Amino acid sequence: xxxxxxxxxxxxxxxxxxxxxxxxxxxxxxxxxxxxVDLAYWNFFTGSDGELMVDLVEAYRGEAPGVRLTDTTxxxxxxxxxxxxxxxxxxxxxxxxxxxxxxxATFGRDLLDEWDRDExxxxxxxxxxxxxxxxxxxxxxxxxxxxxxxxxxxVLYYNTDICERAGLLGADGSLSPIRSAEQMxxxxxxxxxxxxxxGIAFGAADNFASWMVFWSTFRQLGGEMLLPDGGPAEVDRxxxxxxMTFMHDMCDGTIASGTLDGPAAPAxxxxxxxxxxxxxxxxxxTARTAEIPFSMTQFPLLYGxxxxxxxxxxxxxxxxxxxxxxxxxxxxxxxxxxxxxNSLGWAAGGGHIPALSAVAESPEYxxxxxxxxxxxxxxxxAFDPEGYFSGSGSTLMSRAGQTLQGVNSRALxxxxxxxxxxxxLDQQLRLGSPL
Amino acid sequence: MxxxxxxxxxxxTAPGSTGPQRADRRTGRSLVGGRGxxxxxxxxxxxxxxxxxxxxxxxxxxxxxxTSLVSDESQFVGLDNYARLLGDSEVWRTLWVTVxxxxxxxxxxVAIALVMAxxxxxxxxxxxxxxxxxxxxxLLPVATVVLIWQxxxxxxxxxxxxxxxxxxxxxxxxxxxxxxxxxxxxxxTVWWTIGFNFLLYLAALQGIPxxxxxxxxxxxxxxxxxxxxxxxxxxxxxxxxxxxxxxLASLKLFDQxxxxxRGSGGPGGSAxxxxxxxxxxxxxxxxxxxxxxxxxxxxxxxxLIALVQARLSRRSES
Numbered sequence: 001x002x003x004x005x006x007x008x009x010x011x012x013x014x015x016x017x018x019x020x021x022x023x024x025x026x027x028x029x030x031x032x033x034x035x036x037v038d039l040a041y042w043n044f045f046t047g048s049d050g051e052l053m054v055d056l057v058e059a060y061r062g063e064a065p066g067v068r069l070t071d072t073t074x075x076x077x078x079x080x081x082x083x084x085x086x087x088x089x090x091x092x093x094x095x096x097x098x099x100x101x102x103x104x105a106t107f108g109r110d111l112l113d114e115w116d117r118d119e120x121x122x123x124x125x126x127x128x129x130x131x132x133x134x135x136x137x138x139x140x141x142x143x144x145x146x147x148x149x150x151x152x153x154x155v156l157y158y159n160t161d162i163c164e165r166a167g168l169l170g171a172d173g174s175l176s177p178i179r180s181a182e183q184m185x186x187x188x189x190x191x192x193x194x195x196x197x198x199g200i201a202f203g204a205a206d207n208f209a210s211w212m213v214f215w216s217t218f219r220q221l222g223g224e225m226l227l228p229d230g231g232p233a234e235v236d237r238x239x240x241x242x243x244m245t246f247m248h249d250m251c252d253g254t255i256a257s258g259t260l261d262g263p264a265a266p267a268x269x270x271x272x273x274x275x276x277x278x279x280x281x282x283x284x285x286t287a288r289t290a291e292i293p294f295s296m297t298q299f300p301l302l303y304g305x306x307x308x309x310x311x312x313x314x315x316x317x318x319x320x321x322x323x324x325x326x327x328x329x330x331x332x333x334x335x336x337x338x339x340x341x342n343s344l345g346w347a348a349g350g351g352h353i354p355a356l357s358a359v360a361e362s363p364e365y366x367x368x369x370x371x372x373x374x375x376x377x378x379x380x381x382a383f384d385p386e387g388y389f390s391g392s393g394s395t396l397m398s399r400a401g402q403t404l405q406g407v408n409s410r411a412l413x414x415x416x417x418x419x420x421x422x423x424x425l426d427q428q429l430r431l432g433s434p435l
Numbered sequence: 436m437x438x439x440x441x442x443x444x445x446x447x448t449a450p451g452s453t454g455p456q457r458a459d460r461r462t463g464r465s466l467v468g469g470r471g472x473x474x475x476x477x478x479x480x481x482x483x484x485x486x487x488x489x490x491x492x493x494x495x496x497x498x499x500x501x502t503s504l505v506s507d508e509s510q511f512v513g514l515d516n517y518a519r520l521l522g523d524s525e526v527w528r529t530l531w532v533t534v535x536x537x538x539x540x541x542x543x544x545v546a547i548a549l550v551m552a553x554x555x556x557x558x559x560x561x562x563x564x565x566x567x568x569x570x571x572x573x574l575l576p577v578a579t580v581v582l583i584w585q586x587x588x589x590x591x592x593x594x595x596x597x598x599x600x601x602x603x604x605x606x607x608x609x610x611x612x613x614x615x616x617x618x619x620x621x622x623x624t625v626w627w628t629i630g631f632n633f634l635l636y637l638a639a640l641q642g643i644p645x646x647x648x649x650x651x652x653x654x655x656x657x658x659x660x661x662x663x664x665x666x667x668x669x670x671x672x673x674x675x676x677x678x679x680x681x682x683l684a685s686l687k688l689f690d691q692x693x694x695x696x697r698g699s700g701g702p703g704g705s706a707x708x709x710x711x712x713x714x715x716x717x718x719x720x721x722x723x724x725x726x727x728x729x730x731x732x733x734x735x736x737x738x739l740i741a742l743v744q745a746r747l748s749r750r751s752e753s
Binding site for chain 1: 504505519525590611613697698702703719
């Protein structure tokens, strides 16, 4: 017993510490000898868009084997922007991130670095390759703050079978042009006669869908919304009342339901309970999966003479960091440009209009039906009003959504709705900007 | 909590023989007086200071600045934030929503929990089953609970509206009507958290000595008489505890309402609690200083409520 080497508690602890230390040292050495660049990328794409984004990320991984890329997908909407703002404020943000162009008013001031146009030109990308309205939105005080990947406007989906039976198709099998609000409502009524349910599937109880339809019609009516710090809001009340009247009239229970929620609207269209669907182009996947006969077109001209459609752009930004490693920054440029170049799959699968003209004008994209039908919408996009609380997934969209839901469900008249929204805007502006 | 133990304790220490011995042992090796005690408390104190005390002080400091999440500079603004919130109708509106929720949820959460505990205590068969069924929802995470209820409440496909239609009644916009928005949150919360109050009541009921009931029965008291003269009076302390815990829990309303309406605040904002307004102000609109001021006003209100409740329960005891 005494001659055998005894394993005491102390020797065991010593051995463990020594082994652990050795392992730690060797792992550090391994990390340093690899010489790879670590690149962190954040995005908010889940569902079908998420799969397409993974394709873009994988394509870049294939192009740059020397880059160790970590891609993180977070929940879309205000939680994403909260996390990103906090990460930026703490100086430990990702190297590259996705952002809606409409959110640049808040982030563009202090939290992001601008894109160096010479660096982009060296990679073959120049600003004039993007649609003018999108350029206007991503350049702030002459600095390019975001690199647009796409434009995604409000579009009109239609079921070709139902519309044919309702006599709404032209000789070429596509939807006969709709040129006024009355024609739109009438088309909805006729589609409802065919389906026996409703004519237009519309997320009346959904903030996002309601805001998109409201902002498109409001802009077509010539409405403007300026949000000066300190208030009051400079808003065209008559246009607001008229836009809300259109939504109120549409949600009469026959043309469209006044209570359909966000996920239920595409589901109603996919199950052929409605002849039309009003939402962004990303629901093309839902319609394709359901294998229904459908097509898509630009949101029609209901009022005035410019067919404005509420839109936003997914774009890439460079969050500010405490220290920037040039090799990592260079990899971030490479990755963003790679994703722009490969955006045909993104467009074809997700319905988004590619921002880069080289892709948007390519024969491959033009051959993609029905999604290239509404490519002209990129020239008449209506971005959200500029303000720190405005944009996709913002407080404005959420709060305006509350008002619009009230109008859609007929709890509010259009006049009450307009006063409610303007009253809130004034109050919000009085609080002062956090910028 | 249990009445029986408070009755027994004085009796146990009364015999003189055991008392002094116990006291001797305590003075010999006490952790309280010795130097060793601090090391046992320190880990907790460090965590408590870092994650509770420091943020509390830091937040109080923030409320005097116009600190923003998206801007580097911030300025001392004195009491401006507090002055501003007095005129911010959204603060008072959301505070009222929180108060309504607290009143609307505390009453059923206490009353129904008591009835459920009494029913189980009457000796129905399969006690374990009822205990489990009543308590099970409390074990579910909030996201799961809300997901289930979103489907139940759904306007077009929901079970509730399906049943109403089947009975020939009109559909209810559980999640779309401003009048219903907060009630849907209350119904969900009652289902979800009633198990906890139920358990407290059940434990208290089991602590009531049987001989009290036996004596009452011999004196000819019926079931109702025993309920009102023995059970309910002996549950007074438990009720006070349950009400205090429930009021404080209800005032903290945030997660279920936030998830149920995906952060939108419900139809017409009818289900926006003040904590969501604090969250939105601070993290969505990036106005951290102002959000801190609102949360401190709410904090003071909660302390006032707790003090009033403490005084009321002390008076009822004496």
